[in-house]
Amino acid sequence: MAVRKETTQMFDGGRFNLRKLNDLEVKKQYQIDITNSFAALENVSVDEDINRAWVSINENIKTSSTESLGMHEIKHHKPWFDEECLGVLDQRRQAKMQWIQVPSQNNIDTMNKVRRDASRHFRNKKKAYLKGEIEELKTNNKINNIRELYRGSNDVKKGYQPRRGIV
Numbered sequence: 001m002a003v004r005k006e007t008t009q010m011f012d013g014g015r016f017n018l019r020k021l022n023d024l025e026v027k028k029q030y031q032i033d034i035t036n037s038f039a040a041l042e043n044v045s046v047d048e049d050i051n052r053a054w055v056s057i058n059e060n061i062k063t064s065s066t067e068s069l070g071m072h073e074i075k076h077h078k079p080w081f082d083e084e085c086l087g088v089l090d091q092r093r094q095a096k097m098q099w100i101q102v103p104s105q106n107n108i109d110t111m112n113k114v115r116r117d118a119s120r121h122f123r124n125k126k127k128a129y130l131k132g133e134i135e136e137l138k139t140n141n142k143i144n145n146i147r148e149l150y151r152g153s154n155d156v157k158k159g160y161q162p163r164r165g166i167v
Contacts, residue, residue: 015071015072016065016066016069016070016071016072017069017070017071017072018069018072020068020069020070021069026068026069029068030064030065030068030069033064033067033068034061034064036064037060037061037063037064038057038060078126079129080125080126080128080129081122081125082125084121084125085121085122085125088117088118088121088122089118091114091118092114092115092118095107095110095111095114095115096111098110098111099111130156133152133155133156134156136152137149137152137153137156140152
C-alpha cells in the first residue's frame, strides 16, 4: 500500500506549498531563512515566558515559510463560478452587512431581493455551463470519441469527483 506524501502544511491563513521544497535552490533558501530566524531567537532571555517564546518561534517559522515557499492555491471545483459571480457574492454580502448594521424593513427587503437575484444568477451560470458540457458530450458522440463521452457523462451525472493520476 502506497503512502501519499503530504504536499501542503496547514496554518491559520492557508497552506504552504511544500512541493517547492523539491527545487534545490528553494530548499536552500528556506533552510537559510529558518536558520536566520532561529539565530535571532538565541538572544531571547531564559526568564522569558515559554508561551511568548513559542509564539515568537511560531511566527518566525510562518513568515519564513510564507516568504520562501509561498501559499498553495486552493482549487475551485465550480468551473462556472467566475469574477462576475464573485461580484454578485460581494453584493449579497454587502446587503447582509447593511441589514445587520441597521435592521430595518427596507434593508430586509433589499437583502431578500439581492439574495434572490444572486441565487438566480448562480443558477443561470450553472445551467449555461451544463448546457456547454452536454454540447461537448454530443460532439464526442458524433465523432465516436467514446472515452471522453463516458468520462464526461459520468462527470455530469455524478457531479464533481476528485481524481488522482488521470490526465
